[in-house]
Amino acid sequence: MSLKPFYPVAIPILNGNEKKYVMDCMDSTWISSNGSYISRFEQAFADFSNAKHAISINNGTSALHLSLLAHDITEDCEIIVPTLTFVATANAVRYCGAKPIFVDCDPYTWNIDPTLIEKKITNRTRGIIVVHLYGNPCDMDPIYKVAKKHGLFIIEDAAEAIGAEFNGKLTGTLGDIAAFSLFGNKIITTGEGGMITTNDDSLAEKVRILKGQGMDSNKRYWHPIIGYNYRMTNIQAAIGLAQIENVHWHVTRRIEVGNLYLKYLRKENRLILPTTKPDVTNVFWMFSVVLKKGGEKERNNLMAYLLSKGIETRPFFYPIHKLPPYMPGQNTNEYPNATSISERGINLPSHAGLSEEDIQYLCQCVQEGLDLLGS
Numbered sequence: 001m002s003l004k005p006f007y008p009v010a011i012p013i014l015n016g017n018e019k020k021y022v023m024d025c026m027d028s029t030w031i032s033s034n035g036s037y038i039s040r041f042e043q044a045f046a047d048f049s050n051a052k053h054a055i056s057i058n059n060g061t062s063a064l065h066l067s068l069l070a071h072d073i074t075e076d077c078e079i080i081v082p083t084l085t086f087v088a089t090a091n092a093v094r095y096c097g098a099k100p101i102f103v104d105c106d107p108y109t110w111n112i113d114p115t116l117i118e119k120k121i122t123n124r125t126r127g128i129i130v131v132h133l134y135g136n137p138c139d140m141d142p143i144y145k146v147a148k149k150h151g152l153f154i155i156e157d158a159a160e161a162i163g164a165e166f167n168g169k170l171t172g173t174l175g176d177i178a179a180f181s182l183f184g185n186k187i188i189t190t191g192e193g194g195m196i197t198t199n200d201d202s203l204a205e206k207v208r209i210l211k212g213q214g215m216d217s218n219k220r221y222w223h224p225i226i227g228y229n230y231r232m233t234n235i236q237a238a239i240g241l242a243q244i245e246n247v248h249w250h251v252t253r254r255i256e257v258g259n260l261y262l263k264y265l266r267k268e269n270r271l272i273l274p275t276t277k278p279d280v281t282n283v284f285w286m287f288s289v290v291l292k293k294g295g296e297k298e299r300n301n302l303m304a305y306l307l308s309k310g311i312e313t314r315p316f317f318y319p320i321h322k323l324p325p326y327m328p329g330q331n332t333n334e335y336p337n338a339t340s341i342s343e344r345g346i347n348l349p350s351h352a353g354l355s356e357e358d359i360q361y362l363c364q365c366v367q368e369g370l371d372l373l374g375s
């Protein structure tokens with residue numbers, strides 16, 4: 001009897017200097033948030049992103065929180081966010097006491113629909129968080145236009161999109177400041193971890209102070225503001241440095257996996273495949289499909305069938321306006337695209353370790369599942 005293969009949605013791939021650098025931390029005893037790997041990782045991340053500053057953070061959610069705090073976001077502010085994203089995007093706004101104002105998504109890219117932003121702007125609106133969902137960069141030009149017209153800042157939630165490009169420019173430099181996640185299932189990882197990139201010296205300085213308990217950078221134990229302990233450890237940075245040394249490989253493999261899925265599912269007219277605009281590079285953090293017909297039940301049936309074949313999948317995020325802490329006061333009919341796409345969307349196994357044979361098999365199982373559904 002042969003063991004049935006199992007295909008997880010995501011696995012971290014630690015095929016570079018990760019172990020060597022971690023052992024170096026152990027041998028040197030530099031295991032907390034001081035140590036040379038922190039600055040080496042930050043420098044390498046900044047070099048890769050073409051950003052002036054890269055600041056390591058303990059996770060992606062904290063990176064979003066500090067990106068908002070660096071813009072002095074408080075209780076009376078409103079921040080525009082897409083409703084179809086991971087909950088952390090909106091939670092970070094609430095951590096500041098501010099109000100996330102949700103916007104529906106584009107039916108094809110699944111990213112924030114730029115044409116719906118302007119009508120949500122009030123005299124309290126301070127900024128927009130764009131999320132490059134599942135590795136597909138947002139259509140930035142119309143977002144720049146509306147942000148400029150109303151004097152709003154742009155934060156990129158680039159948690160899922162390291163290496164992705166819009167008009168030849170990498171994520172991390174497409175707005176005023178960007179938050180990356182380095183969680184274990186992201187394109188590169190430090191286990192738990194995050195990074196902030198910006199070209200703005202004053203935002204960078206504020207972030208550095210906020211992440212280290214608000215301590216004055218010239219006067220030890222003098223804390224002019226309330227800060228946080230959002231630091232990354234040298235051990236995490238050691239893993240991160242090894243990962244970023246191989247970032248081109250990690251990103252290229254994701255793109256290859258995405259393109260192979262597109263190749264084998266191209267003729268599958270029961271699915272909506274990811275739409276990538278011509279001026280962007282999608283890095284396919286999660287290769288995702290949306291059922292053309294049916295709803296949540298059919299989607300869940302397909303996922304159950306795939307699981308029976310040893311294939312792990314994930315449902316799309318629930319639109320945040322439907323989650324209990326965010327639902328009060330919402331008009332739930334207001335976000336038809338996000339609602340419908342969320343119910344019919346599936347993330348397929350998408351990590352860098354998948355071969356062409358794996359993807360052929362995965363696509364064959366998806367099609368068998370669709371046949372059984374009779375859709």
Ligand SMILES: *Cc1c(COP(=O)(O)O)cnc(C)c1O
Pocket residue numbers: 059060061062085086088089131157159160180181182183192193194
């Ligand atoms: C993963 C993720 C985050 C949060 O990152 P953590 O490192 O898990 O805190 C935020 N936004 C999006 C879109 C994500 O996918």
